[in-house]
Amino acid sequence: MQPARRIALDVIMAVRADDAYANLLLPTALQRARLSDADAAFATELCYGTLRLRGYYDRVIALAAGRSTDKIDPPILDVLRLACHQLLSLRVADHAAVDEAVSLAKTVGSNSATGFVNGVLRTITRTPASEWLDRVLATATDEDDRLAALYSHPAWVIRAFRQALAADDRADELEELLAADNVAPQVSLVALPGLATVEELDVHPAAVSPVGGILEGGDPLAVPAVRRGAARVQDEGSQLAALALSRARTVTPGEKWLDLCAGPGGKAALLAAEAAVGGATLTAAEVVPARAGLVRSALSVFDPAPEVWVLDGTTVGDTHPREFDRILLDAPCTGLGALRRRPEARWRKRPRDVADLAELQLRLLVAAAEALAPGGLLAYVTCSPHLGETRVAVQTATRRTGGRLVPIESASVVQSVAVRDLDLPATNHVQLWPHRHGTDAMFIQLFTTSD
Numbered sequence: 001m002q003p004a005r006r007i008a009l010d011v012i013m014a015v016r017a018d019d020a021y022a023n024l025l026l027p028t029a030l031q032r033a034r035l036s037d038a039d040a041a042f043a044t045e046l047c048y049g050t051l052r053l054r055g056y057y058d059r060v061i062a063l064a065a066g067r068s069t070d071k072i073d074p075p076i077l078d079v080l081r082l083a084c085h086q087l088l089s090l091r092v093a094d095h096a097a098v099d100e101a102v103s104l105a106k107t108v109g110s111n112s113a114t115g116f117v118n119g120v121l122r123t124i125t126r127t128p129a130s131e132w133l134d135r136v137l138a139t140a141t142d143e144d145d146r147l148a149a150l151y152s153h154p155a156w157v158i159r160a161f162r163q164a165l166a167a168d169d170r171a172d173e174l175e176e177l178l179a180a181d182n183v184a185p186q187v188s189l190v191a192l193p194g195l196a197t198v199e200e201l202d203v204h205p206a207a208v209s210p211v212g213g214i215l216e217g218g219d220p221l222a223v224p225a226v227r228r229g230a231a232r233v234q235d236e237g238s239q240l241a242a243l244a245l246s247r248a249r250t251v252t253p254g255e256k257w258l259d260l261c262a263g264p265g266g267k268a269a270l271l272a273a274e275a276a277v278g279g280a281t282l283t284a285a286e287v288v289p290a291r292a293g294l295v296r297s298a299l300s301v302f303d304p305a306p307e308v309w310v311l312d313g314t315t316v317g318d319t320h321p322r323e324f325d326r327i328l329l330d331a332p333c334t335g336l337g338a339l340r341r342r343p344e345a346r347w348r349k350r351p352r353d354v355a356d357l358a359e360l361q362l363r364l365l366v367a368a369a370e371a372l373a374p375g376g377l378l379a380y381v382t383c384s385p386h387l388g389e390t391r392v393a394v395q396t397a398t399r400r401t402g403g404r405l406v407p408i409e410s411a412s413v414v415q416s417v418a419v420r421d422l423d424l425p426a427t428n429h430v431q432l433w434p435h436r437h438g439t440d441a442m443f444i445q446l447f448t449t450s451d
């Protein structure tokens, strides 16, 4: 049995059974197995590809097996999904994919299950991949179901994306967005100002960020600036979000900045660098102690290192009223804007998560508003384009703060920071998109106060 397939199956099963995160589990598993670069790349493609396209493969499996996938033993279903990815997307030789799947099935199921896997996969191999697609699409009940099948997204996520795109007058870009979610992003790096330069990273030019670059393959730790903590892996949308706050206006030395939801510390590191260059002081807060530890380690490259508080951000208005000149609220959110880099996330989130998170986002926004000094700047950021977490949150927070929080035109700020024309619509906020900007779908709204 090939170790790449074994590792991929183990990770896929852990994601399903234990709510594990593939992007945390897989690198450790690969390191432990000491695979060659080629085998590690194969295991990664098998694992991420299978998790992403699970929705489509389940439809093929149901047709080939003649039964609904919830009637299939979950570990056996995982084996079938893994084989589907090889047969339908990677065009691995039929016999290799089927024989290896049967061997894997023996380790997780009964003899009859092994026969079942063999039978279902032989059925799949008898029909070309393009015809399976036609057959699956023929079963679609409506347009949302067709898109759900074709792009392997839950239908409720498709509806949320359609609404968010329509609100930006981009309704006709839905399929481009869904397709972009199924392509693994390139690795982008940020050079922390004052500690490293983009030139010394020796990488390809960034798509939009003035402090970023793109690493085309290879290990980020091979870049010396990354090894010494002066550069980090960071999505370019996140870079623009942090810079929108730090560069919206000139920094006055002595300004006090707060990153209210800082874990694991990516934006905090960029803000700390910007603060140090401008003579401001950053404090980072995070409610989960272990994540506050990650923030501390992200900030340990600075001397002096910014303070990190373990703090429930919803209380900051009471404990630190009118104290901070700039606040970043990178709110806990569904992460629907980062589906490219979190292959299993689309299947894990539920519509009710949006409602729970929206309430927390509002409480954090209201608290941040109270902690903001008169005339200060607040950046509300999510890596989700869901309107409930973006525009609706902004409108509700504006009301709930009795008008103290005043949205300011953010598109021109973000555009002025970016290195190329972002073609942003004339809206108050900024919504970035993977298919347009090559970034996660970050939402950015800057606010000031009315007093």
Ligand SMILES: C[S@@+](CC[C@H](N)C(=O)[O-])C[C@H]1O[C@@H](n2cnc3c(N)ncnc32)[C@H](O)[C@@H]1O
Pocket: 238, 260, 261, 262, 263, 264, 265, 266, 267, 268, 285, 286, 287, 288, 291, 311, 312, 313, 314, 330, 331, 332, 333
């Ligand atoms: C979207 S992440 C922030 C990502 C971070 N800014 C970065 O760039 O690395 C949101 C963070 O908010 C934290 N969080 C959730 N509820 C919080 C609360 N009530 N107060 C402070 N932090 C909270 C989560 O634990 C999570 O680490």
